[in-house]
Amino acid sequence: MRWTLYVDLDAFYVSCERRGHPELEGRPVIVGPDPKNGPTRGVVLSASYEARSTGVHSAMPVERAARLCPEATWIPPDFAKYERTSQEVRHLLEERFGRVLPRSIDEFALPVETPDAAAARALAEEVRAMVRSELGLPSSVGVAASPTVAKIATDRAKPGGVLVVPPEGTVDFLAPLPVGDIPGVGPKTEALLAGLGIHRIGELRSAPQRLRRELGRFGEEIYRLARGEEPTDMGSPEAGPRSRSAEHTFERDVSDPDALREALERLSDGLAESLGQEELAYRTVTVSVRWDDFKQSQRSRSMPSQQEGADPIRGLALRLLQELLRSPAADGGRRKVRTISVGVQHLAHGGARQAKLDGFAAPEPGSAVK
DNA sequence: TCTGGGGTCCTAGGACCC
């Protein structure tokens, strides 16, 4: 029988920081910019379960978290450390299980074959024990026939648990859960469904036509999920990254075009640098701004061939920013910018060499097309 | 006192081609 073990590392960033620091064990710990170091627009990146018990959760503004949990130990984030640790987990799981599908920095789906639910549970317990003893990281594991149901099970197994949903129990397991427990159903979709009188997953089963009309393909998918008809395959892994981006939120909203240009140039250079390290070429550049009312505008432009280095990003990004600032959305320069970002899409590996291997027209850099 | 930074996927209209 085919199963998915869905492994989720508990309070991942906090757990990374606790490794080698036993004094942090059992204490409230928050990873994020400490508001005691000055006013900041930062948010909580990860909170230990001790901190969560006071109401703190990730994405909460840090000022509020500090008031809710004054005794917390604050640790500034170290993303390179978390990325390295995630790779350690991946390699450990690959050694034991072969195929591992990373779903995010702290989640991994393992396709396995076992004769029955009891054997699947034993495997899940083995994973938890192994990740704990080898790497010092706590985790939770959900087990089901399909990856989506396994993920939902994992959320209910947290922290530090295992939950097995056998195929014949899938529909009854899902039915009483709120629709918001479905991955991909956020506040907007939840509100839309509430408007249809649908609050629990089981209620999705009675409304296939309305779901199709209101939510399109996604509506069909959650209808089938509610009926326990989720496909068991996990799609094609390893397609490579689709985009890279860098953004900056100003401490105070700005409208000065020079300040925006300066920030955009800095972001472009940083982005180009990391693309260079990954040996990624790009063909499309996107600039986006989040205005002071949190609404967003963006402009993007594709180039006729793959590009590398900072100059094409800088040049195009500054032009796109110009267009944004002249667009009606900018309100004649009166609307202030909260966040500015630059991104690239249509990525290719190996840079210029790969662009030629692809067989597309690869004109010399600078040759004008269009 | 709101709300970071890095991503993915979907939709929809228009251009353009057959």
Next chain:
DNA sequence: TCTGGGGTCCTAGGACCC
């Protein structure tokens, strides 16, 4: 001259996830 579909690419925006 008018009227069609189908397919793909480009661009803008939106929802969602960790």
